[in-house]
Amino acid sequence: MTINVFQAGLLGLFACLASMPGMGGSAIGNYTLGRPLVAGLVVGIILGDVRTGILVGAAMQLLYIALVTPGGTVSADVRAVSYIGIPLAMLALKSYGLDAASADGNGLATSFGAMVGTLGTVLFYGTATMNLIWQHIGWEAIEKGEFKKLYLVDMGLPWISHIVCSFLPTFIICLAGAGMVDTIKAVLPMDGLAMKTIFTVGSLLPCVGIAILLKQIILKGVDFIPFFVGFALAAALNINLVVATIIAAMFAYMNYQIKCAQLIRVKVPSQDIEDEEEDI
Amino acid sequence: MKKLSKKTLNKSFRNWYYGHLTCFSQEHMQTFGYLCAMLPIIEELYDTKEEQKEALETYKAFFNTEPQLGTVIVGVTVGLEEAKANGEGVTGDTINGLRAGLMGPIAGIGDSLVVGVLIPLLLGIALGLSTDGSPVGAIFYIIAWNLIVTLGMRMLYFKGYEFGGKAVEFLTGDKAMALRESIMMLGSMVIGAVAASWVSVNTVFKMINAETGEAFLDLNAQINSVLPKGLTAAFVLFCWYMIAKKKMSPIKVMLLLVVIAFVGVLIGFFDPQLAY
Numbered sequence: 291m292t293i294n295v296f297q298a299g300l301l302g303l304f305a306c307l308a309s310m311p312g313m314g315g316s317a318i319g320n321y322t323l324g325r326p327l328v329a330g331l332v333v334g335i336i337l338g339d340v341r342t343g344i345l346v347g348a349a350m351q352l353l354y355i356a357l358v359t360p361g362g363t364v365s366a367d368v369r370a371v372s373y374i375g376i377p378l379a380m381l382a383l384k385s386y387g388l389d390a391a392s393a394d395g396n397g398l399a400t401s402f403g404a405m406v407g408t409l410g411t412v413l414f415y416g417t418a419t420m421n422l423i424w425q426h427i428g429w430e431a432i433e434k435g436e437f438k439k440l441y442l443v444d445m446g447l448p449w450i451s452h453i454v455c456s457f458l459p460t461f462i463i464c465l466a467g468a469g470m471v472d473t474i475k476a477v478l479p480m481d482g483l484a485m486k487t488i489f490t491v492g493s494l495l496p497c498v499g500i501a502i503l504l505k506q507i508i509l510k511g512v513d514f515i516p517f518f519v520g521f522a523l524a525a526a527l528n529i530n531l532v533v534a535t536i537i538a539a540m541f542a543y544m545n546y547q548i549k550c551a552q553l554i555r556v557k558v559p560s561q562d563i564e565d566e567e568e569d570i
Numbered sequence: 571m572k573k574l575s576k577k578t579l580n581k582s583f584r585n586w587y588y589g590h591l592t593c594f595s596q597e598h599m600q601t602f603g604y605l606c607a608m609l610p611i612i613e614e615l616y617d618t619k620e621e622q623k624e625a626l627e628t629y630k631a632f633f634n635t636e637p638q639l640g641t642v643i644v645g646v647t648v649g650l651e652e653a654k655a656n657g658e659g660v661t662g663d664t665i666n667g668l669r670a671g672l673m674g675p676i677a678g679i680g681d682s683l684v685v686g687v688l689i690p691l692l693l694g695i696a697l698g699l700s701t702d703g704s705p706v707g708a709i710f711y712i713i714a715w716n717l718i719v720t721l722g723m724r725m726l727y728f729k730g731y732e733f734g735g736k737a738v739e740f741l742t743g744d745k746a747m748a749l750r751e752s753i754m755m756l757g758s759m760v761i762g763a764v765a766a767s768w769v770s771v772n773t774v775f776k777m778i779n780a781e782t783g784e785a786f787l788d789l790n791a792q793i794n795s796v797l798p799k800g801l802t803a804a805f806v807l808f809c810w811y812m813i814a815k816k817k818m819s820p821i822k823v824m825l826l827l828v829v830i831a832f833v834g835v836l837i838g839f840f841d842p843q844l845a846y
Contacts, residue, residue, distance in 0.1 A: 311594030315587065316637055317719045321689065322712055327696055331708035341703035348700050348707075352768045355690050391703060393770065404824060421595040428593075428602055432626060435619045437609055441585075444593045444602040483835060490831035490840040494805060496769040498823050501809030503761055506686035507754045508814070516755050518803075520762025525798040531698035531763055535691065538759035542752040549748030 291384040291468070293337065293377060298464040300336050301373045302457035304329070306449070309369035309456050310414055311421065313449060320368065326350040326403065329372030337380060345390035346379045347372075350403035352496040355503065369456050370410030375403045377464050381471045397492030404495050413455045420451035516541065572615055572655050579648070581610045583727045586644050587720070590637040599634035607644050608651070615655040625651065628662035635673035636680025641723040643672050645730020646738060672738060683750060687757035689715070694764040771802045773834075774841045 293301075307314035308324035322328055330347015334340035350371055379402035380390075388395045424447040431439035463470075508514060520538060523529045529537070590603035605626065612625045635643065647665050654660040692714050700707030733740070740746060777787035793800040812818045812826065834840035 311591045313592060315589065316591045317587065317716065317723070320591075321719070322715060325689075325693065325711065327693060327700065328708050328712055331705050334705075340705055344700050344705055344708060345703045348697050351693060351697060352764075355693055355764065415596075418595045421593050422597060424593055425595055425598055425602060428605075429630075432605075432623065432630070435623055437613070437622065437626065440602065440605050440609055441589075444589045444606045448593045483832075486835045486841065487828070487832045490835055491828050493769075493771055494827045494831055495824060497765075497771070497802070497805040497809045498813075498820055498827065500761060500765045500769065500806050501813050501823070502820055503686060503690055504758070504806070504810045505814040506682050507758050507761070508810070513755075513758060516758040517762040517765075520759035520764075521766045521799070521803060522762075522797075523759075524763040524766035525802075529763070531694050531760070531767060534763035535695060535756075535760055538756045538763075541759065542756035545755050546748055546752040549751060550745065553744050553748065 291337070291339075291381055293381070293464050293467055295465065297336050298461045301333065301377060301464050302461040304332055304336075305369040305373040305456040305460040306452040308372055309410075309417065309452070311417055311448070312369065312456075313452055324368040324372055326354055326368065326372050326376065329368075329376055333373065333376045333380070337377065339380065342380050342383065342390045343376065345395065346376050346383070346399040349390075349396040349399035350375060350379070353400050353403050353499045354407070355496075355499045368410065369460070370406045370413055371403050373460050374409065374463050375406040378402055378406070378467050378471065381467050382474070385468075385471050393493070394489060397489040400492035400495050401488045404491070409459070413459060416455040417448075417451045420454065421448055424448060424451070572652065574611060574614060574648070574652055578610050578614045579728070579731065582607050582644075582648060583641075583724065585610065586637075586641060586727070587723055590640075598632060600637065600640075601630065601633050603637075604633045604644070605629050608647070611648050611651055615651060625654075625662070628665050631666055631670070633669065633673060635677040636684060638684050638719055638723055639680030639726065640673065640676050642726040642730040642738065643669060643676060645727040645732075646672075646734055648727075649731045649734045676738075679750065683753060684719075687753055687760075688718070690764065691757060691760050692718075694760050697764070697768060765802065765806055766799050769802050769806070770799070771805050773801060773839050775839050 304323060306312065307319050308329065310316075310320055310324075312319040312324065314320070314323055323332065326347045327344070328347070330343040330345070330351075331340065332343075333347070334343020337343065354368060354371060376399075379399040382398060382402065383390050383395055386398070388398060390396075390399065424443050427447070428440060428443035431437070431443065504517065508517070516538070519541075520534055523534050523537065524531070586603060586607035589606045590600050593602040594600070608626070608629045612622050616622045616625055629647075647669060650660050650665050650668070654662070654665070692711050696707035696711035698707065699710055730738075773790050773793075775789040776785040778785050790801070797803060809823055809827075812823045813820060818826075831840060
């Protein structure tokens, strides 16, 4: 399996659309095309192997399921994970002869995702810094009263930042990908300590993704109870996610009803006290 | 009495929907997206260049929030700008004060509901649909997310415009808080199920009887008989403890896991059992 110039170019274009301050807008770009699962489909179509693409994308998605970026502090930018990590991991899987659906295939894919994630952070800061130039042009345009120029500044010029920081890195790395994977393969034998560690790390890393999410939604110790109910449903009873969501919705509904009932109850006594005061 | 046309409102919404983050920098995160969303409004409300420029001044201030839920702020300010143009006692400072005051709380709610619950929930379901490498899950996510977010943002924009400050009260009021708490509960249950279905940490650690060569302690089986996937749960809790309680950055926790994996492989606790 190799990546040709045309394919690498397409991957580069999608990287421009999908990155965090990306040209696809955040709903369609970052939150749709940027999600590794969706990118798995896109890359799969571009490289002509949808099944492997989806499986690799799904494995990486888990690592980045909770990519919350509060205040623009980005821990890992998805453009690199999705449009550099997935193609490279697909090449590596083919090269090693691993099935993407196997646990080992998953581990390899996740490790690649984490490795290129760090590269993404560099690209993110590069883009954001370059955008300062366009913003400067924008301020001058407002001073001069050329308001229409704002559209060019906001939606046109950042393309240049992306050609430099998204398109070119993706294009070059993907094009060199097959050679890079072969080198890695020659240097690191499968049953060696390094490869064993990479695969083990791959199986441990999704725990970080889940933990980042838990940090968002667990505010106190008892909040772990619903988490473990969900965990037990899937781990012990082998209930799938759709059914687990339905059961969870029932609990959430009951919780909402109780909270609303409490809101009413809080109001009623205060009413009574007022009435008594009036009687006196 | 100036009244904004539906066409202008739509244009302003589209500019925000697409352009809120396209020209992002660390210095002025969503400022230019905001300016582009307000420009059609200001051009319709004010006739002279001077007036337009003065009105734009308000929106030159730094702005950053969770952009999906933050659409309501844009809607509210559009309503206020209209009131200002009609001389209803609203000033640029009032608008900016409101904007600055709202972006923090809305970012907090948006990050936990949209990014923390809605997206992982949809992705969790999508992952389940794509288990065998089928594209159905990815397609499901594309349709479900874009439908919810586009309709949701439209609603927030126009409700914000229509109801002004009341729309914000609705989002931060008591009932909304109860709803938010319930959705977060649903979220944590789904995340639990996602963790159990998709993460798998196993050990190969065994104690072997030297005489018979049989294993008398298979640690992985022992753990699973207490809590299925217990080792996975333990690692998730460990990572959560490091990030939430020890304030470690996710990147550092990842590096720590590399060390743990290396040591684990060295002492024979972990072994992915690979071969060509």
